[in-house]
Amino acid sequence: MTEPAHDQVTATAPAGRRHRVVIIGSGFGGLFAAQQLKKADVDVTLVAKTGHHLFQPLLYQVATGILSVGEIAPPTRLILRDQKNVTCILGDVNKIDVASKTVFASAGHIRFDLEYDSLIVAAGANQSYFGNDHFERWAPGMKTVDDALELRSRILGCFEQAEVTEDDEERRRLLTFIIVGAGPTGVEMAGQVAELAQHTLKNTFRRIDPASARVILLDAAPAVLPPFGNKLGNAARARLEKMGVEIQLNAMVTDVDQRGIEVKDPDGSVRRIDATCKIWSAGVQASTLGKMLADQTEAEIDRAGRVLVQKDLSLPGHPEIFVVGDMMSLDKLPGVAQVAIQGGKYAAKQITAEVEKGKSPAERPPFKYFDKGSMATVSRYSAVVKVGKLEISGFIAWVMWLVVHLAYLIGFKNRLTTMFSWGMHMGGDHRSQLTSTQQWVYGRQAIERVAAHEKARSAEEARDRTVETTSIGD
Numbered sequence: 195m196t197e198p199a200h201d202q203v204t205a206t207a208p209a210g211r212r213h214r215v216v217i218i219g220s221g222f223g224g225l226f227a228a229q230q231l232k233k234a235d236v237d238v239t240l241v242a243k244t245g246h247h248l249f250q251p252l253l254y255q256v257a258t259g260i261l262s263v264g265e266i267a268p269p270t271r272l273i274l275r276d277q278k279n280v281t282c283i284l285g286d287v288n289k290i291d292v293a294s295k296t297v298f299a300s301a302g303h304i305r306f307d308l309e310y311d312s313l314i315v316a317a318g319a320n321q322s323y324f325g326n327d328h329f330e331r332w333a334p335g336m337k338t339v340d341d342a343l344e345l346r347s348r349i350l351g352c353f354e355q356a357e358v359t360e361d362d363e364e365r366r367r368l369l370t371f372i373i374v375g376a377g378p379t380g381v382e383m384a385g386q387v388a389e390l391a392q393h394t395l396k397n398t399f400r401r402i403d404p405a406s407a408r409v410i411l412l413d414a415a416p417a418v419l420p421p422f423g424n425k426l427g428n429a430a431r432a433r434l435e436k437m438g439v440e441i442q443l444n445a446m447v448t449d450v451d452q453r454g455i456e457v458k459d460p461d462g463s464v465r466r467i468d469a470t471c472k473i474w475s476a477g478v479q480a481s482t483l484g485k486m487l488a489d490q491t492e493a494e495i496d497r498a499g500r501v502l503v504q505k506d507l508s509l510p511g512h513p514e515i516f517v518v519g520d521m522m523s524l525d526k527l528p529g530v531a532q533v534a535i536q537g538g539k540y541a542a543k544q545i546t547a548e549v550e551k552g553k554s555p556a557e558r559p560p561f562k563y564f565d566k567g568s569m570a571t572v573s574r575y576s577a578v579v580k581v582g583k584l585e586i587s588g589f590i591a592w593v594m595w596l597v598v599h600l601a602y603l604i605g606f607k608n609r610l611t612t613m614f615s616w617g618m619h620m621g622g623d624h625r626s627q628l629t630s631t632q633q634w635v636y637g638r639q640a641i642e643r644v645a646a647h648e649k650a651r652s653a654e655e656a657r658d659r660t661v662e663t664t665s666i667g668d
């Protein structure tokens with residue numbers, strides 16, 4: 195990482211128009227940056243490929259039927275309705291041209307571009323399969339609303355199919371759920387799938403006993419919740435095991451197919467676990483926009499595709515471009531919501547100071563992250579919390595988790611309905627969001643097939659055109 199070397203004042207706009215800030219992404223980084231610019235004398239355009247702000251930490255509750263999509267993913271334009279200096283645009287950014295300071299995007303078949311004076315890139319990260327992208331087909335991850343709905347339908351679909359199959363082996367396969375990755379998301383998912391099977395679905399089937407479902411939490415690492423340390427990791431593990439979740443550590447997934455996974459143990463032996471439903475929560479890869487920026491500047495990216503930013507979260511030689519949140523790499527900061535929120539706000543503050551007070555980028559203070567701690571739920575009434583040296587597990591940790599998540603949910607109405615949904619869940623494990631459809635299970639694969647077909651057709655058409663041009667030229 196290089197030190198900031200900003201000697202130019204970039205925050206000026208030609209006379210007659212206001213400074214233009216383009217923000218890519220409506221997640222934690224993008225949204226909080228936009229809100230921080232509320233009173234600034236700038237025009238903000240927030241462009242994101244989803245029209246909502248997604249509260250990712252609660253996605254697992256959508257996947258397991260506790261919360262509705264609306265509760266954790268309110269439309270961004272409604273959140274920012276009263277902020278007159280912001281325009282929200284739905285668009286998938288496919289190119290950033292650093293030289294002309296232009297962002298290129300598309301919404302469906304409509305292409306458009308946005309010029310900027312300052313750019314905040316907060317496009318987050320995707321699931322990583324560590325080079326085995328074919329695993330995704332049978333072991334989807336959980337990063338988006340679509341992912342959560344697909345997983346919900348896959349989980350519930352397995353119970354439905356298990357009820358009707360006459361084949362014992364197939365029933366066992368359908369009632370085996372594997373969660374790969376024992377980080378916070380994996381732990382939360384394992385706990386919730388177990389509770390769903392043992393409590394919510396109790397007495398709802400006539401031929402199968404949902405409680406007989408096998409839930410396996412598996413990781414190549416030797417511990418559960420490694421970032422939380424041994425004490426909390428062991429507490430989470432003990433709680434999950436008490437709920438009947440099988441924990442398999444030091445187990446490396448070497449293959450995934452429709453009917454199960456292949457696992458390599460530390461002694462080198464390879465074994466197979468049959469399971470229809472596999473859930474991947476094992477790694478992240480930053481948005482490819484990071485590499486695009488690195489290719490045009492002197493910035494570098496790390497193995498996870500994150501941009502090595504300078505102390506002021508900007509790119510070397512480009513004080514007008516900030517990269518924040520899951521896309522940035524700085525001082526080994528974790529990919530968590532608070533890093534994105536504080537990074538987005540910091541970038542917005544620097545822009546405001548330079549536009550309104552004529553400050554230069556060279557005067558920027560370095561970004562300082564304030565660690566507010568981390569937390570994860572294990573089951574109803576049980577969580578782990580780590581704040582500095584303080585480590586708490588169990589019921590008190592769960593109450594803290596509840597309060598913090600309610601505080602950070604966007605919108606009063608959402609907080610109210612979420613409290614109601616949680617109330618129902620706590621008082622008897624009722625889940626009001628157990629709708630599932632076949633389209634949610636097969637939609638992603640169908641779209642991928644159509645896209646592959648379209649790509650092949652375009653390539654064929656381009657080939658035909660080349661042949662035609664050559665023969666005319668001849």
Ligand SMILES: Cc1cc2nc3c(=O)[nH]c(=O)nc-3n(C[C@H](O)[C@H](O)[C@H](O)COP(=O)(O)OP(=O)(O)OC[C@H]3O[C@@H](n4cnc5c(N)ncnc54)[C@H](O)[C@@H]3O)c2cc1C
Nearest residue numbers: 219220221222223243251287317318519520529530531534
């Ligand atoms: C399941 C799950 C659970 C989590 N739990 C926790 C937790 O308990 N605590 C915690 O602190 N953190 C948690 N995290 C991590 C946290 O959610 C992220 O660190 C945080 O969301 C990062 O914010 P961001 O703004 O960088 O990216 P994101 O919030 O991912 O937002 C990215 C935005 O960019 C948009 N985008 C992406 N590509 C493009 C493109 N090409 N063009 C236009 N727009 C684009 C997306 O639509 C989205 O709006 C969790 C993450 C997941 C997936």
